[in-house]
Amino acid sequence: MTIKEGQSSTISSPDRYNVRAVEEKWQKIWEEEHLYETKDSDKEKFYCLEQFPYPSGHLHMGHVRVYTLGDVIARYRRMAGYNVLHPMGWDAFGMPAENAAIKNGIPPRTSTMANIAYMKQQMKQMGLSFDWSREVTTSEPEYYRFTQELFLLFYERGLAYQKEGAVNWCPSCETVLANEQVEDGLCWRCDSVVTKRDLTQWYFRITDYAERLLTSLDALDWPQEIKTQQFNWIGKSIGAEVVFDVLSIGQKIAVFTTRPDTLYGATYVVLAPEHPLVEQLIANYPEADKVRQFIAEERVHSDIERTAENTEKRGIFTGSYAIHPLTGEKLPIWIANYVLVDYGTGAVMGVPAHDQRDFLYAQKYHLPMKVVVQPENPGEDFDQQAYTGPGKLVNSGPFTGFDNQEAKALIASALKEQGKGGPRVSYRMRDWLISRQRYWGAPIPIIHCPKCGAVPVPKDQLPVLLPTNVEFTGQGASPLAGAKDWLQTTCPVCQGPATRETDTMDTFVDSSWYYYRFTSPNAPRPFNKADVDYWMPVDEYVGGKEHAVLHLLYSRFFTKVLYDAGWVSVDEPFKRLLAQGMVVYGGAKMSKSKGNTLSPENIMKEWGSDATRVFMLFAAPPDKDFEWSQQGVEGAYRFLQRVYRLVMKQRPEYAGPSPEEAKTRVCKVVHRTVKKISEDIGERRAFNTAISALMELTNALYQDLDALNTEDQIRILGILVRLLAPFAPHLAEELWHQLGHDTSVHWASWPQYDDKWLQDEEVTIALQINGKVRSRLTVPVDMTPETLRELALADEKIQTLTEGRTIVKVIAVPGRLVNVVIR
Known part of the structure; x- marks a missing residue:
């Protein structure tokens, strides 16, 4: 350039x-x-x-x-x-x-x-x-028109759909939150307590991709911490689906369990308060109002609160029963706060003898317990806690006597044969809820027609623009619902009157x-x-x-x-x-609430953006937290001024050959620095040690640069400036032009190192006696083992310490050590 x-x-x-x-x-x-x-x-x-x-x-x-x-x-x-x-x-x-x-x-x-x-x-x-x-x-419309087009792609492929259900609701933001946006029961944006609401919402079917999202994690060059978080969020579980008939209402309740081996120990079934069958189950129950009151009380609590270990496990009987798929027994159906409607199937089977949570719940509500896995330790006390370890099945019909691990597959297969479930893989991750009851987002390109239902907006009518004549009250439904001229439209299929979708998309779609x-x-x-x-x-x-x-x-x-x-x-x-x-x-x-924020703008005005950059890079490895320090940025500023003085120093012209000894020292440190910084940036992302290497190079050049001829000085300084360029781009550009270049340093070639300057001519080795270092010796790097042994035995300290002792053998490791074994 x-x-x-x-x-x-x-x-x-x-x-x-x-x-x-x-x-x-x-x-x-x-x-x-x-x-x-x-x-x-x-x-x-x-x-x-x-x-x-x-x-x-x-x-x-x-x-x-x-x-x-x-x-x-x-x-x-x-x-x-x-x-x-x-x-x-x-x-x-x-x-x-x-x-x-x-x-x-x-x-x-x-x-x-x-x-x-x-x-x-x-x-x-x-x-x-x-x-x-x-x-x-x-x-901007020129972007979100394509966000809308991508929504239509998902819709066409069956990956965008609408359903009614209990959703996370932030009362402060007055909008729905995805599961991932609820952190410890609070809204990720404003920290308000998240509650539940029943709404018709749009979802992306991310669960269709759960297995692929999981299996391809291993190949990613990502921090393990990040991959582990995604692995846990996707949450793959291998087990079985178990289907319980509810004869009184002609319905079925499906549960997922990772312990099908304990199926014969199930003594009750538990539903989430929001389960869609609850109203049918309690329709003829005299205590139905009490059940509804219980549900209302629990729905104000977040999922995190309901499932926390220290939260009291509360429940209530529905008055209905389910039929055990293998024994035909009648099992009472309960509702409990610890079961979540959007986790698994929203229903679980209670096996109190072999699940601690079920054990505590059964104790509280006096529900029966049935041992079906015989502990390896015959002294196990089932009155104190559930047994969750391995063992042989008992009280399990035709599966009695089988090892419980083996029985998992056998019982799952039996369920499949009888049409009562079967082997299944389940994932913790739920479909992505993308609806938001807000104005400032990409409108969902769907038209609702009384005759045709939900109809996608034709692509040639995109973007669906946000209206400008809206009123922001912060109350009730989306502001888009009040924009009547925008809301009323024509169905693209039947040409009849229709309305636009008033939800906008989650910003994570963008x-x-x-x-x-x-x-x-x-x-x-x-x-x-x-x-x-x-x-x-x-x-x-x-x-x-x-x-x-x-x-x-x-x-x-x-x-x-x-x-x-x-x-x-x-x-x-x-x-x-x-x-x-x-x-x-x-x-x-740093946060405003703590009063410990700093203005980047003011810091850069005082010390410069280069010094700010260099300090932030030098203070810690990039993946670690680091403490801001005024002294640190001042130190970076002084370092850059030092580099500036080194390059700008007025030196007498010298055209003769550079002294060999000084040139060798400079070439070694320069080429080693080039290698280290290249690897620190390109491979290790160790920017802090790269800055340290630059500082060491600067110190070395202050010692030896003046001894070189003018041509070598300019060449070496050119390498220093290019190495500095990614870290302190302004100063590097300034110095590059001071060295006589008329193109940008940022388009100059990165320096290359020569392997010949990376080799040491001499090396310091340890002299040991019986494995303990007693002296050191500086020798040529290519010295033979025989010569090393001779020099070690001639060392004054070694001779003194071995006098009068028998030397058993002398072990020489070139480039590292000589060990004299004595007795």
Whole structure:
């Protein structure tokens, strides 16, 4: 990249550079030159992406860290010869903008776009190498029209459906939450206690992909912690389905159990309070009102509260009975708070002798217990606790005497033969609830017709635009329901009067495919397959661990659906994941409520974005939390000024050969540093040790650089500046031009190392006596074992300590040690 004439550097002092002046100058030049826009190329591609932010108004220090990490990787790969895609955009739909509209009367789009403009300027202040020509904003019609098109794809493939059921409801946000958005019984956004409501909602059938989402985890180059969280959330269980007939109402109750071996020990059946059969079961029961009162009391509690270990297990009898599928016995049907309607089938069989929770429940309500697994220890006391260990089956009809593990498969097969269930795999993960009763989201492209039912909006009528004449009250249904002109429409099938769907999509739908849009942001469809085939998967995805189950899981699901539809050629979106730790201050995570936030803008104005970047990279490995320190950023600032003085130092011209000894020392440290930093960035992501290596190189050059001739000095300084470029891009650009270059350092070639300078000529080895180090010796690296033994026995300390003792043998390990064995 050639810099225009008149843009060469001017520095006021050879001892210190004006940080703000230098950074503002190069930011302006980079923007004018479109330096980081990705061009068509036949180079090997590298797609580097940081998770795009919600435009809240201001960047926080967590943003600064994640974007710095990604920027280092992108800059390194660009210099290493890759065709790099490094875009940025905005996850712009969401409740905060709508809440602001309710509170301040500012339309959501107005506040959102203002926030985007401010945060974009902050990002440019950081010197980030984003390709802004590919910027996307999920709340703009040119983006969400394709979010709607993808919804229709899911609908056409039977993966989007509507059903009525109990859903998580946040009374503060007045919207439905997916299971993944309920954290410890609270709304993930506002920390309000989540309750339950019956509503008709839209879902994505993510459970159809549960097994594929699970099995492909192993191949991902992701932190094990993240993969484990997804593994546990998907929650695969192998067991059996058991079907109990309810003769009184002509219905069946299905339960899933991982312990079919204990089926003969079932003495009751328990339903969730929200189970759809409850009303039928209690219809003729004299105590029906008490049952309804119990249900009303329990439904105000969250799933987390109801299933917590310290929560009292409460229940009530329904007055109805189920028929045991293998024995024909009548089992009482109860309702209990610990059974969840959206977990499994919403029903469980009670086996109190072999399940501790069932044991406590049966004790409380005086329900019978039946031992069916004989403990290996005959002294087991069933009056104190349930027995959950291995053993032989007893009281189990034809399966009595079988080992309980073997009996699991036998009983499951028997159920299948009798049409009462059979072997089954179950998953903890539920279908993804995407409906939101809010305005500021992508409208669901469905029309409800009294004659035709739910009808998809034709693709040529997309986008379904958000109306602007809405009233934000914060009360009741979605504001879209009050936009009558928008709500009333025509059915595309029968041309009769119809109404639009008033729910909008969960914002995680928008972020589940944005990385595809970056590959072809101006395409007339969601993306061009040729562009996706070239760029995908994302080679390095950088973002927070808090998205392990939400965004990352949903994105994987989306990609597998698109793969099945033939839209993409990859079935995993993110090849490698770098999950960064938090920035803490005063021992706690930064937050407004704790009063321990810092302004990135003010810090960068005082110390410069380069110093801020270098400190954040140096303070800790990227996956670990680190404590913000004023002294730390000052130290980074001083280091960069030191590098500046080293490069700018006025040295006399010297054209003769460089002294061999000094040149050898410099070449060794330079090439070793190049190797280490290349591996630290490209392989280990150990940016902190890469910065440390830069500091050590700078120290070494202060010692020996002046001894070299001018040509060697400029060459070595050029390597130093290029190594600095990914970490401190503004200073590196300034110094690169001071060294006489008229192209950008960020398009210069990454330095290469020569293996010959990596080898030591000498090595220090340990001299041991009976395995204990007694002396050390510096010898040539290629010294033979025989010579090593001779030198070891000639060492003064070894001779003194072995005098008068018998030397049994001398073991020499070249390059490491010599061990003298004596007695």
